[in-house]
Amino acid sequence: MALPSPTVENYLKAIFQAQLRLARRTDLVPMGEIAAALGVVPGTATTMVKTLAESGLARYEPYAGARLTAAGEKLAALVVRRHRLIELFLVEVMGMNWTEVHEEAELLEHAVSDRLIERIDEMLGHPEADPHGDPIPDSEGVLERRPFDTLLTCPLNAPVTVRRVTDQDPEFLRFVERRDLKPGETIEVVERDAAADSVRVRGRKDRAIVIGARAASKVLVQAATTAVLLIALAGRALAQQPPAPPAAPPAVEPFDILDNSFLVEEAFNQERGIFQNIFGVIREDRAWALAFTQEWPAPSVRHQLSFTIGADAIGSDTVFSDVYLNYRFQALEEGPGRPAFSPRVSVIIPSGRQLVNGGDGGLQFNLPFSKQQQDFYFHWNAGLTWRPRGEKRDLTTPFLSGSAIYRLRPMLNVMLESVLVWDPDEVEGGIVERRGAFTLSPGLRGGWTLAQDTQLILGAAIPITWAAGESSAGIFAYLSYELPFIK
Secondary structure, eight states, rough: OOOOOOHHHHHHHHHHHHHHOOOTTTTOOOOOOHHHHHHHHHHHHHHHHHHHHHTTEEEEEEETTTEEEEEHHHHHHHHHHHHHHHHHHHHHHTOOOTTTTHHHHHHHHSSOOHHHHHHHHTTTTSSSSOTSSOBOOTTTOOOOOOOEEEESOOBBBOEEEEEEEOOOHHHHHHHHHHOOOOOTTTEEEEEEEEEEEEEEEEEGGEEEEEEEEEHHTTEEEEOOOHHHHHHHHHHHHHHOOOOOOOOOOOOOOOSSSOOOEEEEEEEOOOOTTTEEEEEEEEEEEEEEEEEEEEEEESSTTTTEEEEEEEEETTEEEEEEEOOEEEEOOOOOBBBBBBBBEEEEEEEEEOOOOOGGGGOEEEEEEEEOEEEETEEEEEEEEEEEEEEEEEEEETEEEEEEEEEEEEEEEEEEEEEEEEEEEEEEEEGGGGOOEEEEEEEEEEEEEEEEEEETTEEEEEEEEEEEEEETTTEEEEEEEEEEEEEEEEO
8 A cells, every 4th residue: 555645644634633623523624624724725625535535534525524534543643643753853852942843844744754753752752742732642643632721721829830832833832932831831820801801820930921812722731740739839838828729710611502692683603504594573562573584604604694584564454574685704703702793784675665664675784792601691783774765865773782691501591682773763854863762672592402403492572662752562482493404
């Protein structure tokens, strides 16, 4: 059997490293992620992955992604082994700086023989990690994965040892080195400031270090050894500063019900291969309105297309309302100290009637933000609706909204939503006046996961609206059915 080419080895390594970041061992690596890691277009990556599948090194599923077979994983792990041993050799023997060895190892990993690698391994004393703290697979391709905290999750005011730096960009490594955060350093996290999106660290010789949350997430640490901990405690005792018992923050579980708000739009697009059907109906006084929305990834979570159609009734007159064609862009994904943000623009097709403020068409813009805090989810929206009326006179309707959702149980949430709208009203003489309307809507939603990627959500709310010195209450019912269209 011919030895794998450098291109094949690069693909195997990229897929292998991407698999290590997946939550489940059965998940597939998206083709877009493989292409991005190798700097090629998705079509090129797909062609090579198909070749790997034909060689028995990978499993490929169209429109879903790829995963290495056992044979492919072993070959990939051996490439990773060569790379990391070479990095350590260049630092320990050749005296190169740890910030500059990654690119050199990328070139040499395809040229050295297995015999030379085993000699390097023996000479270095069979090391367990490379200069960046990344674990080195053994000669059989077995990689030991140890769970580590980051500077965002480790205990406060307790000694921890830096074990690994996950970003090998030379500029980031120099940033870490200047702040004494290289693997092997013993430090303490003193404070995490969510508002400033920063972490304050006490380093060597009580040096005060402040880094951003994004950088802190790339520095992996573990509790310091007993000896180091005793020395630290003794130092505090001599300084008459009793040590505070370390308390690790509880892990935050993601919500099982996510993109199913009623009145306040969330900032989460549909995942690849999943589409959602949403029904909502509201009855207030003697009027009611029905809306149906269907959301599709186009083709991935970054871009989403959807449409909304509906019907309204006032008294005995029932009509269709305007059709909304929506595009939403996932500008930010939620992360430590960062909300999700997905601006949306909608084209309003004038298919409705004046009876329900339709028939004129227009545009709508919305800026939704979403952020989880423990068992709460918060959503904020700001936007406006623009409708040309009469003799092309522009009327805009600005709105603000916000919601708080509390998790009672994994699939049961209590909701409180609020919406403030300034509706324009053209009065005598062509003068436009704006009249505010405020809606407060307590509600409840629950759901069931019927199968993998298939979810049914039911909900109800009681929206109460204050406008023009009067108030009115209604009843809102919600149904969502989310399912895959790609197996």
